[in-house]
Amino acid sequence: MSSGMSRRQFLQIAGVSTIGLLAAACAAPAATTGSSSAPASGAAQSKKLIFSSYTWSGYEASINKVLDDWKAKNPGVDIEGQFAADDYWTKLQTQMASGVTPDVGIADYGRTVSYAKTGTLLPLDDFIARDGFDLKPFIPAAIAQYRWREGDFDTGGDNGKIYGLPSDGQGHIFAYNKKMFDDAKVDYPTVDWTWDDVVTAAQKLTDPTNNKWGVAAPDLGTLLRGNFVYAAGGEFITPDFKHMTLDKDETVAAYKWAWDLIYTHKVAAAPNPSQQVNPFMAGQTGMYFAGVWWISDFATVTDFEWDIMEFPKNPTTGKRTTSLESDGWWAFKTSKEPDLAWSLTSFLGNKDGQAKFAGLNYVVPPCIPDAAKAWYDETPPAHRALALQNVVDDSRKVHMTYYESQIIAAAFNPVIDKAFSNGDDIVSVMKEAQDTADQELQRAWERFSA
Amino acid sequence: MAATSSLSKMRRQEERLAWLFVTPIVLGILIFQLYPTIFSLYVSFTEWNLLTPMRWVGWRNFVDLFTNDRNFGPAMYNSFVFTVGTVLPGTALALIFAVLLNRHIRGRGLYRAIYFIPVVAPTVAVAILWSWIYEPQYGILNWMLGLVGVKGPKWLGSSDWAMFSIIIMSIWQGLGYNIVIFLAGLQSISPDLYEAASIDGANGMRQFWHITVPLLSPVTFFVVVLSVIGGFQVFAAPFVMTAGGPANATITVVMQLYKEAFQFQRMGVASAMAYILFIIIVALTAVNLSLQKYWVFYEEGE
Numbered sequence: 038m039s040s041g042m043s044r045r046q047f048l049q050i051a052g053v054s055t056i057g058l059l060a061a062a063c064a065a066p067a068a069t070t071g072s073s074s075a076p077a078s079g080a081a082q083s084k085k086l087i088f089s090s091y092t093w094s095g096y097e098a099s100i101n102k103v104l105d106d107w108k109a110k111n112p113g114v115d116i117e118g119q120f121a122a123d124d125y126w127t128k129l130q131t132q133m134a135s136g137v138t139p140d141v142g143i144a145d146y147g148r149t150v151s152y153a154k155t156g157t158l159l160p161l162d163d164f165i166a167r168d169g170f171d172l173k174p175f176i177p178a179a180i181a182q183y184r185w186r187e188g189d190f191d192t193g194g195d196n197g198k199i200y201g202l203p204s205d206g207q208g209h210i211f212a213y214n215k216k217m218f219d220d221a222k223v224d225y226p227t228v229d230w231t232w233d234d235v236v237t238a239a240q241k242l243t244d245p246t247n248n249k250w251g252v253a254a255p256d257l258g259t260l261l262r263g264n265f266v267y268a269a270g271g272e273f274i275t276p277d278f279k280h281m282t283l284d285k286d287e288t289v290a291a292y293k294w295a296w297d298l299i300y301t302h303k304v305a306a307a308p309n310p311s312q313q314v315n316p317f318m319a320g321q322t323g324m325y326f327a328g329v330w331w332i333s334d335f336a337t338v339t340d341f342e343w344d345i346m347e348f349p350k351n352p353t354t355g356k357r358t359t360s361l362e363s364d365g366w367w368a369f370k371t372s373k374e375p376d377l378a379w380s381l382t383s384f385l386g387n388k389d390g391q392a393k394f395a396g397l398n399y400v401v402p403p404c405i406p407d408a409a410k411a412w413y414d415e416t417p418p419a420h421r422a423l424a425l426q427n428v429v430d431d432s433r434k435v436h437m438t439y440y441e442s443q444i445i446a447a448a449f450n451p452v453i454d455k456a457f458s459n460g461d462d463i464v465s466v467m468k469e470a471q472d473t474a475d476q477e478l479q480r481a482w483e484r485f486s487a
Numbered sequence: 488m489a490a491t492s493s494l495s496k497m498r499r500q501e502e503r504l505a506w507l508f509v510t511p512i513v514l515g516i517l518i519f520q521l522y523p524t525i526f527s528l529y530v531s532f533t534e535w536n537l538l539t540p541m542r543w544v545g546w547r548n549f550v551d552l553f554t555n556d557r558n559f560g561p562a563m564y565n566s567f568v569f570t571v572g573t574v575l576p577g578t579a580l581a582l583i584f585a586v587l588l589n590r591h592i593r594g595r596g597l598y599r600a601i602y603f604i605p606v607v608a609p610t611v612a613v614a615i616l617w618s619w620i621y622e623p624q625y626g627i628l629n630w631m632l633g634l635v636g637v638k639g640p641k642w643l644g645s646s647d648w649a650m651f652s653i654i655i656m657s658i659w660q661g662l663g664y665n666i667v668i669f670l671a672g673l674q675s676i677s678p679d680l681y682e683a684a685s686i687d688g689a690n691g692m693r694q695f696w697h698i699t700v701p702l703l704s705p706v707t708f709f710v711v712v713l714s715v716i717g718g719f720q721v722f723a724a725p726f727v728m729t730a731g732g733p734a735n736a737t738i739t740v741v742m743q744l745y746k747e748a749f750q751f752q753r754m755g756v757a758s759a760m761a762y763i764l765f766i767i768i769v770a771l772t773a774v775n776l777s778l779q780k781y782w783v784f785y786e787e788g789e
Contacts, residue, residue, distance in 0.1 A: 127749045130537035155538045248624060308733075309644030313622045321624075444751045448557055451735040458733035459646055473557055484534065487542060 085115045086377055089132075089139035091125035099397035106393070107384045114377060133157055140372040141381045144201040144365035146182035149192055150440045152367070153185045153200045154485075159368040160198040164379040172199075174388060178434045179203035179363040179404035190278040190485060191439035202386030203363035204394065206404030208329050208428040209264050211348050212418070216341035217242050217249065217323040226324070226346040232294055233352050235324060239304035242323035251304040252324040253316055254295045257450055257457065259326055262360035263436035265291040268351040273436050274478070281474035283449065289467045291351075296456055296463040308457050317343075329424050333400045336417050344418040347427045361428055362435035363404050441481040449474035531758035538752070548759035559760065561735050562743040565650060569739060570718030572654035573661065578710050581662055585669030586699065599670070603663035610660065614727035617656040618643065621728075643729050646736035653724050653737055660724075661717070665710050672706030673699070704783045712775050719768055740764050 088104060090096075097120050104116050119139060121128050126148070132138050138157065152158050165172065172180055183201040186194030211226065218225055223241050226234070239251020255265060266273065271288030274281050282288055298305040306316065317325035318338050326348075327335075335343060348357040366385045368378040384390050391403035395412040403409040406429060413422040437446060449470040456466040531548055533541040552559045588599055605613060620628050621642035629639030642652045676698065684694050700707075722741040725731060731738035731746075740760060748757035 124749050127537075127752070130752055134537045151536075151538060157538065307641070307644075309623060309641050312624070312644065313619055314625060441751075444753070447746065447751070451558070451732070451738075454732060454734040455646075458644070476555070484536075487534070487539075 083113055083115065084374060084377065085117055086141060086372075086374060086381060087117050087119060087139040088141050088381070089119040089121075089129065090143035092120040092122055096399075099394065099399060102397060103385060103390065103393050104381075107381055110384075111377070111380065116381070136371065138369040138371045140374060140378040141366060141368050141385075144183065144204075144367040146192070146203075146362060146364070146435065146438050147443055149183055149200055149367075149438070150185055150190070153198075154440075157370060158200040159370045159372065159375060159378065160200060161202070161368065161379060161382065162198050164376075164383070165199060168383070170383055170387070174405045174407060175203065176206050176361060176404045176406065176428060176432070178361040178428075178432050179206050179365075181434045182363050182438055183365055190482075193434055193438070201365045201367040202382055203365040203404045204386055204391060205363055205365075205399070205401040206409065206428060207362045207364075207401045208424055208432055209259065209262075209348065209359045210327055210329055210332065210345045210424045210427075212317060212325045212327060212331075212335060212343055212345045214317065214320060214323050214325075214341055214343050216320070221323075225344070226349070228347050230346065230349040231352040232349050235349050236298070236302055236304065239298070239323060240302065243304045245303070248306075248321055250306050250316070250322050252298055253322045253326070254298040254305040254308065254457070255326045256308060257453060259328070260292060260295060261436065261446055261450065262362065263433060264326065264348070264359050265295065265351075266436070267358040267360070267433050268348070268354060268356045269294075270351070270354050270356075274439065278439055279478075279482070281445070281449075281471055281478050283474055284468050284471040289464060290353075292453065292456075292467060293463050299457070300460050300463075307460070329402065330400045332418070332421065332424075342417075344420055345423055346420070347423050347430070356431060357427065358431045358433055359427055360435040361404075361432040364401075440485050445474055445477045445481060448477040527758040527761060530754050531762050533755045535754045536752040537754065541755075544755065548755045549763070552756070552759055552763065556756075558735060558738060558743050559740075562738045562740045565735075565737060566719050566721065566739045566741075568650055569654060569657070569721055570715055572650070573657050573718050574711060574714040577658045577661055577714060578665060578707065580658065581665030581710065582669055582703070582707070584662065585666045585673060586695065588666065589670060589673045599666070602666050605660045606663040608660075610723040611727050613660050614656070614724045617652075618728050621652050644733060646733045649729050649733060649737045653728060656728075657721065657724055661714070665714070668706055668710055669703065672703045676702045701784045705785055708775070708779050708783045712772055715771055715775065716768055719764060719771075 088100075090100065092100075097118070101118065104118065108114065108116060126145070129138070129142065133152075133155075149158070153160075164170070180199070180203060181193040183192065183203060184194060184197040184199055185192045186197035189197065213226055215225065218238075221241050223238050226238070235252055242251035243249060260266060263273070266288050269287045269291040271285055271291050272282045273288065299307050306321075315331075315334065316322040317327070318335060320338075320341055348359050350357045366382045368375065368382045372378040385394075388403075388405050388408045391405055392408040392411065395403050395409065402412040402425070406425060409425060413425045415421060437443065452470040452473050453463075453466055455461045456463040530541070532543060532545060534544050534548075535541040584602065588595060588602070592598075620626050623629055623639065623641045623644060626639075626642075628642070632639040640648045643649050680698050680702075681694055684698060689697065720741055721739050722745065725737040725739055726742055726745070729737045731742050741764070744757050744760045744764070747753045747760065
């Protein structure tokens with residue numbers, strides 16, 4: 038009997054302890070998230086901002102240095118960094134759903150409409166006006182990605198409000214392998230080159246038996262951003278955003294030019310998404326169209342010399358329009374410290390902030406040309422500044438900023454991929470893609486209007 | 488009477504305590520499994536992007552998946568092809584290897600360990616490794632094919648070959664696990680049966696077909712059921728190796744579900760997909776269970 042009692046006592050104590058532990062565990066997070074600023078003790082005012090971002094190798098260290106600089110100028114304010122390597126947007130949206138957002142966070146041009154529409158983002162116009170924050174030095178296409186007018190399907194509206202500051206300006210480069218040009222005794226690309234010149238030179242560089250290709254056909258991601266399409270006078274969507282225009286002649290012409298490189302002129306290898314080695318870096322491709330962020334990878338090449346030229350012009354329109362995309366910084370409307378949130382946003386997004394990032398081995402250049410100079414002065418390539426020239430001369434806000442454009446592209450891109458991967462006729466595939474895209478756009482409108 | 492009532496009182500107290508002890512795990516199951524499962528059933532009837540309030544849309548998500556969605560059909564088809572492609576050859580190969588590894592050969596333990604290594608290796612690492620093997624220009628596979636004068640295909644880069652490539656890798660990776668299950672089954676078969684058969688003059692092949700296969704059928708059944716469930720849930724290998732491409736040739740249901748939920752934040756559509764997949768898996772398992780009376784042999788029952 039006594040042993041039974043002691044066992045029960047033990048069980049009771051253990052049970053009560055378990056419940057106590059559970060209660061403590063459940064209560065703990067509530068206590069830490071309860072207040073971001075903790076003025077309770079009456080000690081010197083101490084405030085806290087939450088900064089949130091996705092992260093990758095080296096990024097967190099760089100951003101922390103810049104955040105430290107801001108903290109040095111704002112004594113008494115602490116910043117809690119919340120970094121997530123995976124599924125960042127899901128985490129953020131879950132936070133939004135629960136009403137607990139960060140104060141400032143990394144911004145995505147593709148989500149600005151959705152987030153601004155639901156009132157999650159803090160409009161910055163009043164702060165900009167109050168502080169005389171100058172937007173003129175920014176490349177206009179970068180700012181356009183964060184300007185949204187209530188009710189619009191896309192960013193860029195003239196009378197819209199500013200819902201974030203762009204942090205960088207990512208254009209595209211036209212890189213070429215000097216050794217391949219030298220070996221084939223072909224003159225290097227010049228600023229006057231058109232798409233036809235690319236084909237002519239590529240024919241001389243191509244040697245399929247030795248796996249040497251004149252050019253790499255621009256991939257679907259490059260085309261989807263608007264490169265080549267805008268230069269050809271094409272569009273993806275009508276100005277009122279009611280219909281897709283993938284079957285518009287000029288749009289088809291741009292895709293067809295890329296497709297012809299592989300299947301008509303046979304100067305480019307068919308795309309292979311599983312290829313583990315970048316064909317330009319492996320010295321297999323004479324010319325290559327890539328996002329400016331590839332420069333840091335290309336810079337590691339030691340087997341051959343390479344350089345870049347401004348994008349070739351479309352032979353019909355004479356334009357070389359490339360896309361410009363900008364990540365950036367958002368301040369969130371739920372911030373209890375909107376002034377501090379703006380202070381941090383503007384600190385990160387202004388000329389000095391952008392220059393600081395560029396100096397921290399950040400892989401993409403600023404979108405304020407003055408701040409970007411140091412980044413573009415670096416080598417290789419010898420003429421890196423031409424990429425800036427390209428952006429300043431003729432760039433357009435990246436396609437894929439309108440509402441649910443990601444979902445729409447995810448529907449039509451695999452259709453186009455049939456032409457690029459399998460060689461299906463590009464013209465009929467673009468018609469099929471148009472039907473798919475249009476259907477998806479109508480559904481996006483339904484959700485937009487709901 | 489007094490004794491009985493005090494016993495039942497004690498019993499009641501112990502029962503309460505027992506509940507106290509299982510409370511953490513029960514709470515865990517309720518909060519982290521049952522609640523999300525029921526909640527996602529509700530979500531499957533709504534349109535919800537986490538940003539705006541849920542909007543009730545009835546059966547629309549389900550109907551759309553079968554009538555309008557361009558990716559769900561191919562994803563379902565690919566999952567089916569993957570399952571058939573991995574379950575049948577995978578099970579047969581595992582059985583053959585298990586029988587071989589059950590023999591008294593030198594270094595048997597070492598071989599068993601070697602076959603099990605891919606199982607414990609993370610799928611993502613294995614997938615990256617195989618991507619290199621399949622690399623069309625530098626990969627070892629095409630190099631070896633080149634040695635015998637065959638120009639290898641683009642493997643993962645070709646919509647004709649990509650799914651086949653992933654199936655081969657998955658069979659290779661899953662082999663060791665099934666071998667271990669079969670080995671356990673083989674060791675429970677009494678040696679007397681083989682001895683009696685050989686006295687009766689049955690050769691190795693006859694013994695295999697008439698003793699090993701029937702007596703292993705419950706194990707085979709188990710392996711097939713689990714492999715079918717696993718096959719329909721495949722995600723990591725195609726996600727890492729092809730991201731569903733080229734031209735959606737390797738997109739699977741769970742991958743499409745992941746994309747809908749975590750890239751496009753269409754929680755309603757993703758939840759509807761999850762429930763359709765759930766129903767398919769339950770149905771297939773039920774079919775498997777009902778078919779077992781035709782081919783599964785339970786020793787105890789005879």
